[in-house]
Structure formats: structure tokens, C-alpha cells
Amino acid sequence: MDIEKLLKQKDYNFKELVKDFQIIENLKAVKQNYKYHGEGDVYIHTKLVCEEILKLQEWKTLSEREKCILYTSAMFHDIGKWIATKEENGDLVSPKHAVKGAKIFRDLVYREYELDSDIREAIAALIRYHGLPLYFIERENVDYDLIKAAEITNMRLLKILAKCDLLGRICDDKEELLDRVEYFESYTKELDCYYGPKKFKNDYTRFLYLAENKVYPGAEIFDDRSFEVIAMMGLPLVGKDTYIKDNLNGYKVISLDDIREELGISPTKDFGQVGALAYGRAKEFLRRKESFVWNATNLRRENRQKLIRLCTAYGAKIRFVYLEVPYKELLLRRNDRERCVPVKVINNMIKKMDMLEGEEI
Template sequence: MNIEKFLREKNYDFKDIVEKFKFIDKFKEVKQNPKFHGEGNVYEHTKLVCSEILKLEEWEYLEDREKVILYTAALFHDIGKVITTREEDGQIISPKHAVKGAKMFRYLAYREYEFDKSIREEIAALIRYHGLPLYFIEKEDIDYHLIKAAEITNMKLLYLLGKCDLLGRYCEDKAALLERVFYFKTYAEELGCFYGPKKFKNDYTRFLYLTGNKVYPGAEIFDNRSFEVIIMMGLPLAGKDTYIKCNLKGVKVISLDDIREELNISPSKDFGKVGAVAFSKAKEYLRRKESFVWNATNLRRENRQKLIRLCTAYGVKVKFVYLEVPYRELILRDNKRERYVPIKVIDNMIKNMDMPEAEEIC
């Protein structure tokens, strides 16, 4: 689906747009805490937010692509409330709805709507961080959270989304909350991460800061890394093996699928044993300061973080390579594959995947 063409043809008319995205009808069933959302359910709030987007003074100065990304993010920013909203101690709450909402949107945009990947991920990032302009002041390390968000999020659009998220609701302290959102803008500007990612002295300093090593962001840490580990990322059949054959000839490869075959282990069993063998091989290469490729799906952030910590301990440069093909192409390839992966398994991977974080983007 060409979302840019679609929204232009619909002239950003909410009523016409939601006819295409039937999932949004579910928003009507999701109640909100009247203390913060006197407008009622998520559908009514979403309609108001989208209306406020079009009223923005900044709207006419945005590029067409920015308009598409901002409006679509507004349309889906509370999608996570569909699965997270519950009543607790007499209060309606929706814990982690932004993080889970980003994954829900990614699943729909990839599997159902087939959005362009770059637009999809910019929208997903805005959904994930849409509460940051309002709640950033409560973070323990404000600078770190804003600088990290700016690596994958358009902070200018995030600010506008945060502002409209407030304008599109009925609550008593709206004026005070809007001041906080404006402070988000000025704070990010002072940090140097509002109009784009913060500039570091070199890539190594950036990597150390974003991985939480608590280095000063203005420092220039000498990069003494002498070799590289390449970590592949992508769904099964996305083309990881082909990429390695075409682009990484001669580099040693640790393949979790190959280890399973060697040990005759089913893909659904003994994750620990396969991982232990793979990590043992990795440590051998690291001790010899020999570059290698780690070939697996690596779709979960916690698994990638283990690899980052291991490689960082040996002073090695880590490079992530993420590959993707359209969903229909993925299923066609799967149907032709000898080692068939059930579609239910693939869909579950898509629902739970964590896209590359700031420190994983090279």
C-alpha cells in the first residue's frame, strides 16, 4: 500500500481514512481514564488528535513525507491500548501501551498494509515514544533518554504529536501539561538532538554512550577496536544466507541453523544447547581476534544485547545487518523451502520482533 498516495487522495479526511483501516473500529470499545481523557474512548480521542494535527501552524511547513508520517502516527498512536487497557484499583490503566503499540502497528503495516519499510519504522518509532514529550521530565537520566530516542525518532514530529495528543483530550491540567511538552522541545534543542541525532566526536563514543557505558557524550574516546563481528538480523527466508555468500566471502560464519543440523536438534527444542555451542565458537574467534558472522534471526533485543556485551568485552566492533522482504514474498519462499516454517510461527515472530535500537544502527 502506498500510504503517501492514499492520504493525499483522501485529503487527510479522518472519516474516509478509517474506512480503509478497519482495525481502528476496535478503538471504540476501549475506555480511557476520565481523569486524563474526558473525551471518552480511544476512538474519540484519536479522531480529535488527528483533527488537531491538521490545525497545527507547523502543518503547512512540513514536507509531504513528514505529513504522512505524523498523521499516520497520530492515527495509530494509541493502538496498544487495545491489548493493554484494564481496570485496576478502580482506575483504567494501559501500561506499556506505547511499546506494545509500536509492535502491533509494525505487524499490521508489514503483514496487512505492506507499507514502505522506512516510513513504517518512522511511524512505529513515533508510536513507541509518543509519551516522551509529556513524561521525559520524570526520567532518571533525561539526557540519555532524549539522545537515544533521537537516534531513531524524528524529534520535531514527536514534539508535534505530543502536543496534539494533549490538545485532543479533555483534562483539567492541559495548560500545564502543554508547557511541559514545549519544555521538551527546548530541552532537546539545548542537547543538540531536536533537529536530528546528536553529533558525537566519533562512532565509538556514540556506541559507548548509547550502550549505557556512561561516557560523557562530548568526549572523544579513542577507538582501539581492531576487528569486526557482523550480526545478521531478519525473519527466516529474508535472504541472510544469500547476503553472506555475496558480500562476506571468506569470513567465518556461526550459523545457529547449521548447529541444529549438526546436532540433529529440532528448531523448537534445546535453545540453550544450541546457544551454548554458538557462544563457545564465538569466544574462540574473539580470543584469536578473528572476524566472524553470527547468522541467526536475532529478532529479540535481549538476545542481541548478549552478543553486544560479549563482543564489547573483547574490544570488537559490532555491525548489525538487517534484511527484509515483503510479507507475500516471504510466504512464497517458505512454501518452496524444504525446511518449511509454519506461517503461525512466522507471524508470531513478526508480532514480537524488536527492530534495531539506537546502538545497533551502524
């Protein structure tokens, strides 16, 4: 789908665009806490937010691509409330709806609309972080959280989205929150991460800061890492084995699929035994300070973080290589593969996947 073309054809008309994204209609059934959203259900709020975007002076200054990313993120910014909203102590709450919303959006457009991946991830990042400008000052590690967010999202568009999120609602503290959004802009400018990711003295300082938040971001840490671990990332069937053969032919490879076959364990079974053997082999390479390839899906952030910690402890540099193919092609490739992964398993992986961020990029 050429969503930029679609938006222009429909002149950014919310009601017309919803016809192409029927999932947004579900938001009519999602009620909101009246103290914070007196305007009504999530659908009404979403419509108002999209209308407010078109009124802003900032809208006129954006490129067509930026308009596409911002407006689409506004349409989907609260899509996570569809599954996250519940009643708690007599109040309606939607915990983690932004994180859940980003995953719903990614799953939807990857499987059904085949949106350009760069635009898709830019929108998903705005959805994930859309509440940050409203409540950033209350965070324990304010500077770190803002600098890390700027690694994957456009802070200028995020500020506009947050502003319209407030303009499109009825609440008692609107003016206070609008002031906070303006402060978000000035604060991130001071941190030098408003117009793009913060610039570090070198890649190693950047990695250490984003991974552990234990070094001063303005420092210049000497990089003494002498070897590299290349970690593949991607759904089954995207071509990880082919990439390794074509681009990393001289490297030793630890393949979780090969270990499964070696042990006779199905792809749908528990990771435990496979992972234990794979990590044992990785430690042998790491002790010898020998570069190697870690060939696995690596779709969950928690698994990637475990691998990063292991490699860092042995003084290795780690680099992730993410591969992707269109969903329809993925299913076609499935028919040609002996070790066939069920469609249900693939779809579940898509729904749960966490994209690379911060120190992983």
C-alpha cells in the same frame, strides 16, 4: 500500499481513512480513565488528535512525507491500548501501550499493507515514543533517554504529535502538560538532538555512550577495536545465507540454523542447547581476535544486547545487517525451503520483533 497517496486522496479525512484501517474501529470499545481522558473512548480521542494536527500552523511547514508519517502516527498512536488497557485498583490503566502499539502497527502494515519500510519504522518510532515529551522530565536519565530516542525518531514530529495528543483530550492538567511539551523542544535543542541525532566526536564514543551511558557525550574516545563481528538480522527466508555468500565470503560463519541441523533440533524447539554451542564457538573466535559472522534472526533486543556485551568484552566491533523482504514473498520462499519454518512461528516472530536502535545501528 502508497499511504502518502492514500492520505492525499482522502484529504486527511479521519472517518474516510478508517475505512482502510478497520483495526482503528476496535478503539471504540476501549474506554479510558476519565481523569485523564474526559472526551471518552480511545477512538474519539484518536479522531480529535488527528483533527488537531490539521489545525496547527506547524502542519503547513511539513513536507508531504512528514505529513504522511505524522498523521499516520496520530491515527495509530494509541492502538496499543486495544490490548494493554485493564482495570487496576478501580482505575483504567494502559501500561506499556506505546511499546505494544508500535509492535502492533509494524505487524499489521508488514503483513497486510506492505508499507514502505522506512516510512513504517518512522511511524512505529513515533508511536513508541509519543508519551516522552509529556513526561521526559520525570525520567531518571533525562539527557540519555532523549539522546537515545533521537537516534530513531524525529523529535520535531514527536513534539507536534505530543502537543496534539494533549489538545485532543479533556483533562485538568492540560495547560501544565502543554508547557512541558514546549519545554521538551527547548531542552532537546540544548542537547543538540531536536533536528536530528546528536553528533558525536566519533562512532566509538557514540557507541559507548548509547550502549552504557558511562562516557561524556562530548568526549572523543580512541577506538582500539581491532576486529569485527558482523551479526545478521532478519526473519527466516529473507536471504541471510545468500547475503553472506555474496558479500562476506571470506568470513567464518556461526550459523544457528546449521547448528540446529547438526544437533537435529527443530526451529520450534528451545534455543538453549543451540545457543550454548553457538556462544562457545563465538568465544573461540573472540579469544583469537578473529572476525566472523553471527548468522541468526536476532529479532529480540535482549538477544542482541547479550551478543553486544560479549563482543564488547573481547574488544570486538559489532555491526548488524538487517534484511527484509515483503511478507507475501516470504511465504512463497517458505514453499521452496527444505528446513521449513511454520507460518505460525514466522507470524509470532513478526509480532515480537524489536527493530534496531541506538548503539545497534
